Amino acid sequence: MSERSGLDEDMAQGLSEVPTSDGLAGPAVRRARAWLSRAAEPGSVAFWRFVEDAGPVEAVRRLRAGRAPDAVRALVGARAGQDASLTDLLRAERCGARLVVPEDDEWPAHLLHCLTLATGEEPDDPRHHSPRTTAPVPPLALWIRGAARLDELADRSVALVGARASTAYGEHVAGELGHQLGERGWTVVSGGAFGIDAAAHRGALAADAATVAVLACGVDRPYPAAHGALFHRIAESGLLVSEWPPGAAPHKHRFLVRNRLIAALTRGTVVVEAAARSGAQATARRAHRLGRQVMVVPGPVTSAMSVGCHELLREAELAAVLVTNAAQVVELVGRLGEDLADPPERPSGPRDELSDLAVRVLDACPVRNGVSPERLARVAGCDVLDVLRVLPALELADLVEVTDAGWRLARPGRTGEGRG
Amino acid sequence: MSERSGLDEDMAQGLSEVPTSDGLAGPAVRRARAWLSRAAEPGSVAFWRFVEDAGPVEAVRRLRAGRAPDAVRALVGARAGQDASLTDLLRAERCGARLVVPEDDEWPAHLLHCLTLATGEEPDDPRHHSPRTTAPVPPLALWIRGAARLDELADRSVALVGARASTAYGEHVAGELGHQLGERGWTVVSGGAFGIDAAAHRGALAADAATVAVLACGVDRPYPAAHGALFHRIAESGLLVSEWPPGAAPHKHRFLVRNRLIAALTRGTVVVEAAARSGAQATARRAHRLGRQVMVVPGPVTSAMSVGCHELLREAELAAVLVTNAAQVVELVGRLGEDLADPPERPSGPRDELSDLAVRVLDACPVRNGVSPERLARVAGCDVLDVLRVLPALELADLVEVTDAGWRLARPGRTGEGRG
Numbered sequence: 001m002s003e004r005s006g007l008d009e010d011m012a013q014g015l016s017e018v019p020t021s022d023g024l025a026g027p028a029v030r031r032a033r034a035w036l037s038r039a040a041e042p043g044s045v046a047f048w049r050f051v052e053d054a055g056p057v058e059a060v061r062r063l064r065a066g067r068a069p070d071a072v073r074a075l076v077g078a079r080a081g082q083d084a085s086l087t088d089l090l091r092a093e094r095c096g097a098r099l100v101v102p103e104d105d106e107w108p109a110h111l112l113h114c115l116t117l118a119t120g121e122e123p124d125d126p127r128h129h130s131p132r133t134t135a136p137v138p139p140l141a142l143w144i145r146g147a148a149r150l151d152e153l154a155d156r157s158v159a160l161v162g163a164r165a166s167t168a169y170g171e172h173v174a175g176e177l178g179h180q181l182g183e184r185g186w187t188v189v190s191g192g193a194f195g196i197d198a199a200a201h202r203g204a205l206a207a208d209a210a211t212v213a214v215l216a217c218g219v220d221r222p223y224p225a226a227h228g229a230l231f232h233r234i235a236e237s238g239l240l241v242s243e244w245p246p247g248a249a250p251h252k253h254r255f256l257v258r259n260r261l262i263a264a265l266t267r268g269t270v271v272v273e274a275a276a277r278s279g280a281q282a283t284a285r286r287a288h289r290l291g292r293q294v295m296v297v298p299g300p301v302t303s304a305m306s307v308g309c310h311e312l313l314r315e316a317e318l319a320a321v322l323v324t325n326a327a328q329v330v331e332l333v334g335r336l337g338e339d340l341a342d343p344p345e346r347p348s349g350p351r352d353e354l355s356d357l358a359v360r361v362l363d364a365c366p367v368r369n370g371v372s373p374e375r376l377a378r379v380a381g382c383d384v385l386d387v388l389r390v391l392p393a394l395e396l397a398d399l400v401e402v403t404d405a406g407w408r409l410a411r412p413g414r415t416g417e418g419r420g
Numbered sequence: 421m422s423e424r425s426g427l428d429e430d431m432a433q434g435l436s437e438v439p440t441s442d443g444l445a446g447p448a449v450r451r452a453r454a455w456l457s458r459a460a461e462p463g464s465v466a467f468w469r470f471v472e473d474a475g476p477v478e479a480v481r482r483l484r485a486g487r488a489p490d491a492v493r494a495l496v497g498a499r500a501g502q503d504a505s506l507t508d509l510l511r512a513e514r515c516g517a518r519l520v521v522p523e524d525d526e527w528p529a530h531l532l533h534c535l536t537l538a539t540g541e542e543p544d545d546p547r548h549h550s551p552r553t554t555a556p557v558p559p560l561a562l563w564i565r566g567a568a569r570l571d572e573l574a575d576r577s578v579a580l581v582g583a584r585a586s587t588a589y590g591e592h593v594a595g596e597l598g599h600q601l602g603e604r605g606w607t608v609v610s611g612g613a614f615g616i617d618a619a620a621h622r623g624a625l626a627a628d629a630a631t632v633a634v635l636a637c638g639v640d641r642p643y644p645a646a647h648g649a650l651f652h653r654i655a656e657s658g659l660l661v662s663e664w665p666p667g668a669a670p671h672k673h674r675f676l677v678r679n680r681l682i683a684a685l686t687r688g689t690v691v692v693e694a695a696a697r698s699g700a701q702a703t704a705r706r707a708h709r710l711g712r713q714v715m716v717v718p719g720p721v722t723s724a725m726s727v728g729c730h731e732l733l734r735e736a737e738l739a740a741v742l743v744t745n746a747a748q749v750v751e752l753v754g755r756l757g758e759d760l761a762d763p764p765e766r767p768s769g770p771r772d773e774l775s776d777l778a779v780r781v782l783d784a785c786p787v788r789n790g791v792s793p794e795r796l797a798r799v800a801g802c803d804v805l806d807v808l809r810v811l812p813a814l815e816l817a818d819l820v821e822v823t824d825a826g827w828r829l830a831r832p833g834r835t836g837e838g839r840g
Contacts, residue, residue, distance in 0.1 A: 169720055169722070172722065173721060173722070297721055298718030298719070298721065298726075298730065298733075298742070299718070299719075299720055299721075300589055300718075300719055300720055301593060301717055301718065301719075301744035301745070302589070302592065302593070306718075307744075310718065310742055310744050313718075313733070313742045314741065314742055314748075321734065322718070322730055322733045322734055322742070324721035324727075324730050325721070328734075
């Protein structure tokens with residue numbers, strides 16, 4: 001039906017579907033998912049189920065041969081006869097990007113499983129599926145720019161979302177949260193927009209921490225253009241992530257489709273500033289429906305940019321928790337993380353014998369760059385005298401260490417084995 | 421044992437304990453409670469139970485004759501032999517005040533019942549009673565300055581409490597809340613301190629509404645002195661209330677004892693600004709223990725004066741609700757008020773057929789002075805176009821009327837009888 005192309009020949013003859021020994025999907029699978037990522041807009045329940053059932057390589061074959069169900073073929077249309085998969089993969093490589101697919105070890109399967117579960121509740125009849133902009137469908141593949149591993153960053157990550165038209169207050173708080181989370185070894189995940197998104201990334205970068213921007217366009221085509229330098233810095237230490245292939249334009253509906261990934265890829269979502277009926281509110285509600293903790297930073301009741309935050313905090317069914325600093329965020333998502341990991345029998349360590357205050361100070365200590373007791377006090381939400389009082393005990397217990405720059409967590413190697 | 425005085429003779433011979441036909445306690449009862457109010461500091465479970473069991477007149481007789489239990493006699497000490505009851509009553513009269521006692525119709529028995537219930541849970545042994553500063557004991561009598569009836573004002577009242585060292589933000593919000601509550605016919609109850617207390621009273625006064633200041637000193641001795649003019653204005657349209665007799669000094673512990681009355685005399689407590697570990701937090705927690713709704717206005721997380729507010733909102737067991745305007749406050753306490761009143765079969769009126777929006781606009785209309793549609797929109801939390809859209813229907817339903825100053829609730833007389 002469609003003319004034979006390089007893709008079909010490659011898949012039929014040369015490319016293997018067998019995973020490699022280093023945890024990577026086979027070349028045929030990657031090529032097929034590259035093709036699929038351009039063939040249909042993400043967010044379709046029917047399309048995802050079709051690929052899931054047939055497998056990516058067979059799904060491509062059927063679509064190109066016109067042998068897919070009508071509902072699925074309609075989503076692809078004339079693109080069934082086109083193939084830019086090799087071009088896309090090469091174009092990604094040229095900008096330091098790659099395609100991560102569910103068959104790779106790096107795929108954050110554990111976190112994205114909530115989308116699979118939610119999709120399972122969609123009805124059978126495609127006519128009654130959730131619209132693409134709100135459907136909880138897993139991504140078919142992720143274009144990723146940056147050297148870090150997505151699964152590792154996402155495993156200890158928090159979404160920081162909020163208004164584009166943010167105030168100086170909101171940007172200050174988002175920057176502080178990004179910085180404090182970064183100091184504690186947590187990855188910030190956000191969009192790439194002006195306002196809260198950018199402030200959160202900048203805060204994390206200032207702490208020399210990895211940060212992840214989930215985009216609604218190609219990872220080689222940063223939007224907004226004014227954030228070119230910011231995206232470059234993010235890709236250096238963290239990741240740019242997108243469901244859309246290189247060159248894809250940031251259409252408005254794509255931001256709504258994208259929002260589910262920000263919610264799903266993180267342990268919880270923090271809303272810093274949000275207007276009434278705003279996108280940040282929508283992201284928070286999606287996070288809640290995916291079983292993620294929603295956290296909200298309040299603001300002045302006189303600020304239009306905090307109206308949406310206060311609305312979220314007043315929605316009882318959302319169970320959103322008011323947070324004012326990173327310690328409170330980590331307390332919530334860290335515990336959830338532990339719950340999910342379900343450590344069978346955690347041996348008791350020196351930490352278990354600490355006072356509440358000492359635990360707060362310990363949690364305030366950054367992983368990498370040492371900080372002053374004043375900063376620890378601010379992050380831990382206690383008096384600097386309290387900090388000075390508990391630091392010696394923490395040091396004696398090999399939990400913290402002092403560097404030229406100040407206090408930080410002790411390196412695991414130094415704390416001595418066999419303690420637990 | 422004690423020398424005979426005017427009090428004993430008056431009670432033995434002239435003063436009647438029989439209530440008058442206009443709902444007032446008999447003169448002997450009032451005189452006895454005046455004496456008791458000076459004889460012991462409020463807040464003692466043992467003392468209140470002794471008076472409750474013996475009745476006020478007999479309690480005075482026994483105390484003066486040295487026939488009271490040791491624990492109770494110890495609380496009175498040498499004051500058993502003194503009597504300033506007549507002087508106190510005359511001194512109150514001279515400043516436009518009076519003593520309201522539980523035997524008067526005006527006593528807000530319904531609201532104060534929560535204190536009686538809570539006192540019932542105190543142990544029998546006086547050595548194990550809650551300390552005076554936190555015991556939930558009903559007052560023995562209330563010195564009241566102002567012409568309004570306490571029970572009527574308290575029936576539709578909200579406590580507005582907060583920091584003395586408030587910020588311009590907090591004062592603005594407290595003033596707006598006081599004003600909006602006053603416009604809707606709700607009475608503001610607060611202390612008399614600088615900061616949030618004063619801003620709340622001033623807001624209510626600016627709406628020509630009654631406001632109640634519960635003091636920790638004599639009602640003829642306003643504290644702080646700089647609030648002399650404010651207290652004078654409060655007494656003109658509202659009430660100054662105190663458990664302590666005229667001339668009593670504002671000792672520090674008396675504010676803690678007083679706080680239970682602010683919580684008990686109102687349908688709910690709104691905290692506007694509060695530092696960490698502050699008195700306003702303590703009042704909020706007391707309100708919760710007395711079964712009252714706790715409401716909290718958030719603020720910038722960068723403000724030390726909002727730290728206490730955010731702490732309250734994070735205490736799950738307190739079930740505090742975040743509020744940003746008077747409409748949200750009235751929605752909470754108004755409903756509670758109705759629940760308490762428990763109207764057996766409320767007839768359905770024109771109000772029941774209104775849209776949510778129309779109800780919000782209706783609730784935003786002041787009782788007395790008309791206001792602009794812009795103000796209604798702000799109070800109702802909706803667009804001014806929405807307000808203009810629903811006002812004609814509300815006017816046709818005889819629920820609102822327009823005056824030279826703007827829109828207000830229609831007077832009951834005009835809405836026509838027999839509708840419900």
